Amino acid sequence: MRQHTLQIDGMSCGHCVSRLQKALTRVSGVHVDQVDVGSARVTYDPVAVPFQNLQKAVEDAGFDLRRDGEGVA
DSSP states (O other): OEEEEEEEESOOSHHHHHHHHHHHHTSTTEEEEEEETTEEEEEEOTTTSOHHHHHHHHHHTTOEEOOGGGGBO
């Protein structure tokens, strides 16, 4: 399991945090550790869960994954 902090653009309020948390929670094999305005810390197995699944969840929620460092800190 790996823990990553995703850097998210387009979030500005508590509603955004809630929406992103729900979207990431729906990704099978991902544990959402913390979501704040501008970032989300998740734990997942990169062998079982492709990074693209996380990216899709972020984009489907209406946000952008920051590209510098692939959005992962």
